[in-house]
Amino acid sequence: MARAQHGTTARAKSRTGLLPLAAGILSAVALTGAAFATVEAAACTGPAQYIRHDNHIELIGGCISGSELPATTGTRSSNALPENSKP
Structure with a gap:
């Protein structure tokens, strides 16, 4: 026989998803501040x-x-490769 779900079980599951959401919003507000x-x-x-x-x-x-x-050692031409790159 199938077991009937109680309304409190469904409500408890929806509340558990709110904790991570609230923690994320709180941390975002703290970092913005x-x-x-x-x-x-x-x-x-x-x-x-x-x-x-000029x-x-x-x-x-x-x-x-x-x-x-x-400090820089001089100017580099616009088509020059970076120093550590390989052709």
């Missing part, structure tokens, strides 16, 4: 802009100064 707090605490004077000059591009503003960027 942390991202906004990090951006607010950055204390930059203004947004960074890349300005194109033969180079210069970073103006933002939290990074040009002295903090890695």
Whole structure:
């Protein structure tokens, strides 16, 4: 004989799916709040802009100064392969 399902069993199954959903939404809200707090605490004077000059591009503003960027050894032609690639 088939066993009848009780209404409480069906309700319990639907509630168990809500816990992972609520945990996901809560973690998304927490990470979004942390991202906004990090951006607010950055204390930059203004947004960074890349300005194109005759033969180079210069970073103006933002939290990074040009002295903090890695130095380059020269310019590379646009069709050159990266240093670690194989032909």
